[in-house]
Amino acid sequence: MSRWTSRRRRTSALIAGIGATALILSACSGGGDEGDDDGEGGDDPILIGISLPLTGDFAEPGQGVQRGYELWAETVNANGGLLGRQIELKIVDDQSNADRVVADYEALITQDEVDLVIGPFSSRLVLASARVVDEYGMLFVEPAGAAANIFEAGYGNLFYAAPAIADDHYNYLFDYIMEMPEDERPQTASYATMDDPLAQGAAYGLKDKLEEAGITTLVDEVYPPNTTDFSGIAAALAEADADLMVGGTQYQDGVNMIVAVQQLNYQPRMAAFTTAPTLPEFVDALGAGVEGVLAPTGYSPTADYAGNAEFVEAIAELYDREPSEDEANAYTAGQVVQAAVEAVGCAEQGECQQELIDWLHANTVPTVVGDLAWDEAGRPNGAHFIQQYVAGQPEIVLPADQATAEFINIKPEW
Known part of the structure; x- marks a missing residue:
């Protein structure tokens, strides 16, 4: 048994608590029936593709984003999955390279045929990868691309899962x-x-x-x-x-x-x-x-946002410290995707993706960084501490x- 798996089991009760909160928040957000998955996935896992800078210039924060994504997926899976299906993350290393991140998302979408994608770390890598994700018409929630030029590029499928742009x-x-x-x-x-x-x-x-x-x-x-x-x-x-x-x-x-x-x-x-x-x-x-x-x-670990206390407790159990911003923003990106999928009731490539995009443009999502809503370019509505x-x-x-x-x-x- 790996150290990761052992520590995960010790936090199962905390993860279940976060998941229960997430289900309540999703229900409050409104939308379609959670179990009504009209795609072809059946009981197969929902495969989510992610490229992250696990080596190179952005390795430190990139690894934090990975931890946040993994905790979110584990939390959802421990509470019955997404639309009754388990989440499987396929995370690849873009080596902090803009050319590599473009190739990664191209391969994840066309070769691995992932159901969903979530964004990488850093504005430089988000800006590079947003173009290819947009070409395939897929939802692109990202945790760390706050530069103004990202939101001036005309990508209607992009949503920044944090309170404010750079x-x-x-x-x-x-x-x-x-x-x-x-x-x-x-x-x-x-x-x-x-x-x-x-x-x-x-x-x-x-x-x-x-x-x-x-x-x-x-x-x-x-x-x-x-x-x-x-x-x-x-x-x-x-x-x-x-x-x-x-x-x-x-x-x-x-x-x-x-x-x-x-x-x-x-x-x-x-x-x-x-x-x-x-x-x-x-x-x-x-x-x-x-x-x-x-x-x-x-x-902020002290912010009084729904589900934040449980999230902080889970990170403390795993790492004996408070969450980092990168972990929280990645977890938030997962929450945003989860809310849209549960509201719309689908999670596959194709027409489902536009439904997810449209739903997020029209709704507010409660997260561990606060209630998030977005303008037509994907800019969030909040402010940084x-x-x-x-x-x-x-x-x-x-x-x-x-x-x-x-x-x-x-x-x-x-």
């Missing part, structure tokens, strides 16, 4: 800065961002708003996704000595950037990074250096009505 990730932080007394708010800012639609989109969404508000940009650096040497970028950041440092990062690049500026003793008053601080490995890599670091996050490390722990500091700790205005030294 440009709006820092909205609460911008509002907070603007509400600070003028002599206390940052006057200058520096930006260093990976050439990646999500990372750069989030950082530049904040940059555009701050510049319009009169906060001066001192550094604006964009680096390739495979960058490992941050000495030059760190030197520019340290020399500029801006009040606010913003990193448009994934994971390892965020850690490397922080280590590089630490070595030059650059101490910004505020420091914000995308993705990296939301991963549990972030604290392991930086220790006390995480204190005061900010990040947008689409998920702002997370900050307080006493070594990731806490929600914005918005105030969801905060678990007070905002630290001046970041402690690295």
Whole structure:
């Protein structure tokens, strides 16, 4: 018996609890009869194809997405399956490569003849794969493609399973800065961002708003996704000595950037990074250096959303920690697909896919990240929390009505 299987069995009661909640939420969403599967699947498993970056630049968050998908499928299966059929995931590794992810979805749809597909991690890979999924007219719910250009490409089949797109990730932080007394708010800012639609989109969404508000940009650096040497970028950041440092990062690049500026003793008053601080490995890599670091996050373990407490408990049992944002967003993507399939009553390639798409455009789905609804381009209707490390722990500091700790205005030294 594998370690994974053993731990799964120890969480069976928790999984059953989540599944019971999911069934209640699906019933509240309305729609067709759950057991009325008019396709040709019969009792065969519902095969869901997924390409993920399990190696390469996006491996850390990609593996988190895999864990979220697998927990969702296990939860559904433990509670009778989807339309009375078990879910089988076929997950392939796209190696963080945009060409590879396109080939993967092409093969999953045409060769493996999967019933459904769910999206990969990262805006770069979502944008590449969305085209081929759209060509086959299939529903494409994705957990991690938030860049604005994805929703400007005209894909009516795409739905982002998170609260907000990249440009709006820092909205609460911008509002907070603007509400600070003028002599206390940052006057200058520096930006260093990976050439990646999500990372750069989030950082530049904040940059555009701050510049319009009169906060001066001192550094604006964009680096390739495979960058490992941050000495030059760190030197520019340290020399500029801006009040606010913003990193448009994934994971390892965020850690490397922080280590590089630490070595030059650059101490910004505020420091914000995308993705990296939301991963549990972030604290392991930086220790006390995480204190005061900010990040947008689409998920909070403390949020009072239906089913979230059970989800948190299941992750704690499996990994002895709280869920990561990537795990939650993947789990959410599964919830969204589940709601549509149960409402429409089918899960096969063909005309069923357009019915699923139409249903999601017309309905709201309760999830562990809140109630989600979408516009015609697949943009969600919510807003991201702002997370900050307080006493070594990731806490929600914005918005105030969801905060678990007070905002630290001046970041402690690295």
